[in-house]
Amino acid sequence: MERGVAKTWRSANARYNLTGVQCTNCKTAYFPPRMVCAKCGRDTKMVEKKFSGRGVIYSYTRIFVPPHDFTEEAPYTVAIIRLEEGPLVEGHLVDGKKPEIGASVRAVFRRMYTEGSEGLIHYHFKFEIV
Amino acid sequence: MSGILGYGVYIPAYRIKTEEIARVWQDDASSIEGSLHMKEKSVPGNDEDTATISVEAARRAVYHSGIDPKEIGAVYVGSESHPYAVKPTATIVAEAIEAGNDLTAADLEFACKAGTAAIQMAMGLVDSGMIKYGVAVGSDTSQGRPGDALEYTASAGGGAFVIGKRKEEVIAEILKTVSYTSDTPDFWRREGASFPSHGGRFTGDPSYFRHIANATTMLLDATGTTPKDFAYAVFHQPNGKFPLAVAKQLGFTEEQVRPGLITPLIGNTYSGCSLIGLAAVLDIARPGDKILVTSFGSGAGSDSFAIEVTPNIESKRQRLVRVSDAINRNKVYVDYAMYLKHRNSIRKW
Ligand SMILES: [Zn+2]
Numbered sequence: 001m002e003r004g005v006a007k008t009w010r011s012a013n014a015r016y017n018l019t020g021v022q023c024t025n026c027k028t029a030y031f032p033p034r035m036v037c038a039k040c041g042r043d044t045k046m047v048e049k050k051f052s053g054r055g056v057i058y059s060y061t062r063i064f065v066p067p068h069d070f071t072e073e074a075p076y077t078v079a080i081i082r083l084e085e086g087p088l089v090e091g092h093l094v095d096g097k098k099p100e101i102g103a104s105v106r107a108v109f110r111r112m113y114t115e116g117s118e119g120l121i122h123y124h125f126k127f128e129i130v
Numbered sequence: 131m132s133g134i135l136g137y138g139v140y141i142p143a144y145r146i147k148t149e150e151i152a153r154v155w156q157d158d159a160s161s162i163e164g165s166l167h168m169k170e171k172s173v174p175g176n177d178e179d180t181a182t183i184s185v186e187a188a189r190r191a192v193y194h195s196g197i198d199p200k201e202i203g204a205v206y207v208g209s210e211s212h213p214y215a216v217k218p219t220a221t222i223v224a225e226a227i228e229a230g231n232d233l234t235a236a237d238l239e240f241a242c243k244a245g246t247a248a249i250q251m252a253m254g255l256v257d258s259g260m261i262k263y264g265v266a267v268g269s270d271t272s273q274g275r276p277g278d279a280l281e282y283t284a285s286a287g288g289g290a291f292v293i294g295k296r297k298e299e300v301i302a303e304i305l306k307t308v309s310y311t312s313d314t315p316d317f318w319r320r321e322g323a324s325f326p327s328h329g330g331r332f333t334g335d336p337s338y339f340r341h342i343a344n345a346t347t348m349l350l351d352a353t354g355t356t357p358k359d360f361a362y363a364v365f366h367q368p369n370g371k372f373p374l375a376v377a378k379q380l381g382f383t384e385e386q387v388r389p390g391l392i393t394p395l396i397g398n399t400y401s402g403c404s405l406i407g408l409a410a411v412l413d414i415a416r417p418g419d420k421i422l423v424t425s426f427g428s429g430a431g432s433d434s435f436a437i438e439v440t441p442n443i444e445s446k447r448q449r450l451v452r453v454s455d456a457i458n459r460n461k462v463y464v465d466y467a468m469y470l471k472h473r474n475s476i477r478k479w
Contacts, residue, residue, distance in 0.1 A: 016185075016226040050228075072478060073177065095175060096143055096460050109185040109226055110177040121213055123181060123222060128460075 015124045018107050020087065022049035029085045053107030053125070055083040060099045069113035081105055081127055097129040104130050132256040133300035134291050134437070135197060135263065136446065138190025139409045139453050140183050141287040141396055143460040144173040146469045148282055154466045155277050162282055167370025171285035171397025173464060174271045176472050180209045181219045183269045183288040183402075185226040191265065191290035192227050194449045197299070202229040202292075203261025206251050207237050208244025208268045208401045209288075215321070223267060233261075241317060242366055243427025244268055245289065245401040250307055250433060252293040264293040270400035273473065275325040283369050285397025289405030301443040302412060302421070305436040306353050310345035317428030328428075334372075337430045342366065342376050345432035346424045353436050357381040360436075361419035364390035364407035366426035368398045382422075389414060395457055408437075410453040417441040 013019045020031030025044035037044050060079035077093040105127040112124035147170045152159035205224040212219045220235035238244040245268015252264025269288020274280030316337035319326040363386045365373040377387045390407035404425035424434040470476045
């Protein structure tokens with residue numbers, strides 16, 4: 001429980017604002033943030049990079065048998081989004097338009113799940129088809 | 131005095147029609163549409179709440195204003211449906227607009243007028259020089275008891291305003307604000323209760339009309355103006371009918387009120403209501419236009435504002451998401467069963 005709360009708190013900026021990192025050498029952008037560039041290794045510096053939230057659907061799947069925290073939400077769609085800055089990011093699609101590969105999306109701010117009626121509410125970016 | 135640097139609104143995509151609610155309770159839909167002037171109302175998605183609505187509105191407001199969010203010194207969120215009983219919505223909003231940690235923040239509650247109270251608090255800090263910019267949000271996911279008249283109007287949405295005072299940034303100067311407040315038991319919800327209670331007919335004359343009329347008259351007196359001096363007037367809109375009635379009583383015309391009358395399209399967004407109405411008027415206002423806004427919150431009180439639009443409004447419009455676009459984007463209609471599911475009133479076994 002306590003470990004969960006600490007993890008939630010540390011990753012808030014990434015989860016709320018789609019903030020990742022970019023390699024100062026080869027300019028490759030990453031999400032989630034990582035310490036080392038996959039291409040340049042340790043001989044470069046990684047700096048914080050805020051993504052625009054715009055991208056296209058690279059792939060998607062409909063979830064009918066969800067993990068425990070998402071029982072109330074199912075069925076729902078999880079997609080891999082190709083952000084306009086390059087990286088592939090996994091995220092839930094909000095309800096509304098029917099998903100298609102290549103459809104344009106934008107990041108929105110939503111509830112991800114709640115820990116029962118007395119626990120924390122977890123907020124996260126999701127994607128909306130535009 | 132301080133003024134508005136930017137604003138943003140957010141309305142959930144889902145809608146339920148008045149006739150669909152009337153179908154379930156065997157009410158006469160056309161007489162309700164006639165008496166409340168309500169066609170449909172917004173419904174939050176099941177992953178939306180006051181925090182998510184506030185964040186979307188505040189992000190649009192900050193973008194519209196063009197300011198660096200790190201220079202925001204205060205974030206206030208007014209709502210009667212904060213997701214937590216204890217843990218502020220305002221800190222979630224501050225994090226999600228990347229305002230940094232060098233700021234003050236708090237949640238407010240005053241039924242439907244907590245959003246305008248947030249604007250006044252931000253103005254005080256800006257005018258005193260304590261902060262450079264303040265963000266004031268009013269947003270709600272309000273609930274009406276199933277079968278109650280309020281169920282036709284209680285909806286979801288929010289508005290956010292960035293307050294500052296640098297002349298070159300202000301798109302609308304706030305010339306004056308006054309408030310009228312009294313202990314009036316017209317509407318309430320106890321801790322832990324799912325739905326509000328109200329005093330029936332008591333919500334009209336002694337509360338809504340009395341407070342709005344007094345605050346508006348005080349403002350006109352304090353500024354030496356008459357209704358004719360204003361291009362637009364926005365009054366709190368619990369339904370489509372009350373604001374037109376109070377306007378008439380005060381000497382404002384229907385033409386001054388119509389452009390800011392948004393409740394017939396989306397329902398009563400409570401703390402978001404007056405802010406969304408003001409935003410709709412700012413969307414079309416021209417430099418030099420004067421706008422009067424008077425909110426109302428049960429319990430009870432009204433905040434009244436005299437606002438004058440500056441030439442800066444034109445150049446910032448390319449960064450704006452208009453109220454009409456926020457309302458009409460991706461609209462999805464739900465029936466009453468889906469509506470209950472969205473409100474978490476029915477759950478999977
Ligand atoms: Zn690299």
